[in-house]
Amino acid sequence: MNVNNPKILALDFDGVICDGLIEYFEVAWRTYCQVWLPVNETPPDDLASKFYRLRPVIETGWEMPILIRALLAGIAEEKILQKWGSIVQEILQTENLNAKEIGTKLDKLRDEWIATDLEGWLSLHRFYPGVIDKIKATVASLTKLYIITTKEGRFVQKLLRQEEVYLTPEVIFGKEVKRPKYEILRELIKLHNIAADAVWFVEDRLKTLQVVDKQTDLQEVKLFLADWGYNTPSEKVTAQNDPRIQLLSLSEFAKDFSEWIVVSG
DSSP, X not given: OOOOOOSEEEEOSBTTTEEOHHHHHHHHHHHHHHHHOOSOOSOOTTHHHHHHHHGGGOOSTTHHHHHHHHHHTTOOHHHHHHHHHHHHHHHHHHXXXXXXXXXXXXXXXXXXXXXXXXXXXXXXXXXXXXXXXXXXXXXXXXSEEEEEOSSOXXXXXXXXXXXXXXXXXXXXXXXXXXXXXHHHHHHHHHHHTOOGGGEEEEESOHHHHHHHHHSGGGTTSEEEEETTSSOOHHHHHHHHTOTTEEEEOHHHHTSOGGGTOOOOO
């Protein structure tokens, strides 16, 4: 099938471009230790594997130490998958915690880690196979590439530079912009004076894609759920059954844009 290439390709970072599960757990555990002061600062053997499985429930970084707290409190994994939003709020309220303060602690620990051991920090991230080549090919094409992420933009730049990908700050929208992803997509459409269907957005969080779809002026944006990222089997099924969202595999992502589109009917 021949389709026009997108004028804008917008990519999430964590779970689409980069897999940082090992780093997430490490910085989350360090933050947990600062907040809860456990007697033993060595995590239980099975904690990391549980954390990796449940990473899809996390929306922003400050929730990661809360996830560790929930697991150590014995909350069942299935319950966390189904009721994470209410579990987070309950832990914050019952333990008199402030989400912003936890996020500040986590960011400070990450900053100190980067400042003192940049190579060690970088080594805990890996890029999904073929993704860097796709990014480089897109940058060299007529399609404009943007990264829209809840990760700090400066961290994104540090990681990409290790792969010799040098993006200008204005094409990276990180946590610091403090705006929903759908608002950024709207701004890009206006900035480039293009139709919404010329924008393709790849994200690994189903909820984020569903929120974009609810915006009446963005209902022509092409939405793709990255099935290699941080999402659950049930979310993949939901995406497959949603005519507005296309489930995208890593092998499809690496191909030409014309091969991304599934012809329905």
